[in-house]
Each structure stands twice: as structure tokens, then as C-alpha cells.
Amino acid sequence: MSGADPATDEALVARALEGDEDAFVALVDRYQRSLLRLARNYVRDVTLAEDVVQDTWIGFLRGIEKFEGRAAFRTWLHRVLVNRAKSRASKEARYIFLDPQDETSPIADRFEPSGFWRAPPREWNLTPERLLLSDEIRAVVESALEALPPAQRAVVELRDLEGLEASEVCNVLGISETNQRVLLHRGRTKVRAALAARLE
Amino acid sequence: MLRCRDVADLASDYVNGDLNWSRRFAVRLHLTICRFCRRYVRQMRETVGLLRGLRRERETGHEELARTLFRSTRRS
Numbered sequence: 629m630s631g632a633d634p635a636t637d638e639a640l641v642a643r644a645l646e647g648d649e650d651a652f653v654a655l656v657d658r659y660q661r662s663l664l665r666l667a668r669n670y671v672r673d674v675t676l677a678e679d680v681v682q683d684t685w686i687g688f689l690r691g692i693e694k695f696e697g698r699a700a701f702r703t704w705l706h707r708v709l710v711n712r713a714k715s716r717a718s719k720e721a722r723y724i725f726l727d728p729q730d731e732t733s734p735i736a737d738r739f740e741p742s743g744f745w746r747a748p749p750r751e752w753n754l755t756p757e758r759l760l761l762s763d764e765i766r767a768v769v770e771s772a773l774e775a776l777p778p779a780q781r782a783v784v785e786l787r788d789l790e791g792l793e794a795s796e797v798c799n800v801l802g803i804s805e806t807n808q809r810v811l812l813h814r815g816r817t818k819v820r821a822a823l824a825a826r827l828e
Numbered sequence: 829m830l831r832c833r834d835v836a837d838l839a840s841d842y843v844n845g846d847l848n849w850s851r852r853f854a855v856r857l858h859l860t861i862c863r864f865c866r867r868y869v870r871q872m873r874e875t876v877g878l879l880r881g882l883r884r885e886r887e888t889g890h891e892e893l894a895r896t897l898f899r900s901t902r903r904s
Contacts, residue, residue: 644898647902649894649898649899652894652897653898655894656890656891656893656894656897657889657891657894660893682893682897685894685897686897686901689901733836735836736833739831739833739836742831743832744832744833745864745865749864750867751867752874765878769878769879769882770882773879788879788880788882788883789879789880789882790883794844794846809840809841809846813837813840813841816840816875816876817839817872819875819878820871820875823871823874823878824871
């Protein structure tokens with residue numbers, strides 16, 4: 629939780645459902661961006677993705693999907709979004725969420741058959757200023773994320789950008805613990821490779 | 829003994845602290861003797877740090893949308 633806004637999700641949810649508009653605004657500010665990112669892994673079209681997010685909020689406000697506190701609110705909310713996105717995506721025949729399990733390791737060609745480095749990683753020119761996410765580095769990371777297959781992107785975004793636990797990500801996306809680890813590993817490995825291409 | 833390829837495959841889990849004790853120990857052992865893998869794991873950690881850095885530029889500016897949604901569901 630950020631220091632500026634210490635209200636817990638659950639407190640905001642309770643207030644919003646009792647008719648507190650500002651509490652709802654706070655929830656939307658907290659999750660709109662994350663929901664939109666996630667929706668776009670299912671429906672690439674931005675307008676469609678925005679519709680899906682909007683429907684998710686309306687469903688929450690109207691109690692179509694009821695939050696009963698069995699999971700953390702953010703897990704529940706992202707899961708509702710995924711369900712809505714999937715059903716919208718299949719209606720629109722634009723369902724793009726693929727599970728690339730057969731893909732080989734993104735860095736397989738860096739190793740000898742013996743398993744030792746053939747092309748070892750080189751040092752990065754990463755000064756402290758650059759570590760603080762300069763625009764340059766931010767652009768590299770953002771475009772590497774954008775280039776990932778949707779399943780990998782979804783896992784990396786939920787784990788690293790949104791800070792969800794592994795078990796929450798499995799719950800939200802409906803994938804196994806093993807898949808979650810593989811997708812996270814592959815996604816991060818590709819982002820690292822994109823950074824290496826810029827920083828070596 | 830782990831090979832470099834194995835360490836690279838475990839780097840993401842290692843950085844998360846998601847490995848069991850024996851796996852973690854095996855990676856540590858390898859890292860003591862292999863500077864390339866040390867470098868790789870450090871870079872993986874930096875990569876995760878940079879991804880996390882994207883985390884909290886939390887947008888505001890959804891207020892109008894939120895209020896419209898809220899009021900539309902109240903009315904109906």
C-alpha cells in the first residue's frame with residue numbers, strides 16, 4: 629500500500645458499496661491501469677479492453693459479481709476482469725491468450741551443449757542514475773514487455789508491476805503454479821535480454 | 829553440480845526466493861565459482877528491479893470515469 633493513501637482495499641470496497649463515491653474513485657485510481665493492461669492481453673483493441681474494464685466496475689457496483697472476501701479484493705477483481713475479457717474475446721473472435729508451453733528457453737543458444745556459457749553475459753553500463761529508470765531505460769523495458777507473448781506479459785505485469793503473489797496470479801489467470809513460474813521466467817529473461825542489448 | 833544453463837533457468841526463481849533449500853544452496857555454490865553466472869543473476873535482479881520501478885507511477889485522472897460509472901449504477 630502506498631503511504632499517501634493508507635485505506636485498505638477492503639475498507640474502500642465496503643465504503644463504495646455503501647454509496648461512498650470517493651471510495652469508489654480511489655479504487656478505480658488504484659486498479660484502472662492494471663485492469664486495462666491485463667484486459668489487453670485478451671483483447672488487443674484498446675476500446676474493447678476499456679469496455680471490458682468498465683463492465684467489470686459496473687458488475688462490481690451492481691453486485692453482479694459479489695466480493696465475499698474469500699480472496700484478497702485485488703485477486704477477486706482481476707479474476708472477474710479475466711472472466712469478462714475471455715467471454716468478450718471469444719464473442720469477438722479475438723481471443724489471443726495463448727499458452728506458449730512448447731517454446732524453447734529464450735537463452736538456449738547462449739550455452740554450449742555441455743551447459744556452460746558459450747556467449748557469457750557482458751557487464752552492463754548501468755550507472756545509479758540509469759538504475760532509477762531514466763526515460764531511456766523505461767522505454768526499453770516497456771517495449772520489451774509489449775513484445776512478450778500475452779501469457780508471459782500477463783504474468784510479468786501481475787507479479788512485477790502489480791506486485792501480486794504467485795498464488796494470486798495462478799488464481800487470476802487460472803494457470804498452474806508450474807506454468808506461472810515458467811511464464812515469469814521466460815518473460816523476465818526476454819526483458820533482461822532487451823536490456824542487455826542496450827546496456828552491454 | 830549445476831551447470832551454467834541450469835543456473836540461468838533458475839535465476840528468476842532464485843531472485844524471488846522461490847527455491848527450496850537444497851536448490852538454493854546448489855545455486856549459491858555455483859555462484860561462488862562462476863563469475864558469469866554471478867553477473868547473470870545480478871542482471872536478472874536488476875531487471876526485476878526495473879520492472880518493479882514501473883509499478884507505482886499510479887495514475888490518477890480516472891476520476892471522471894469513476895464518478896460517471898458510479899452515478900449511472902446508482903440511478904438504475
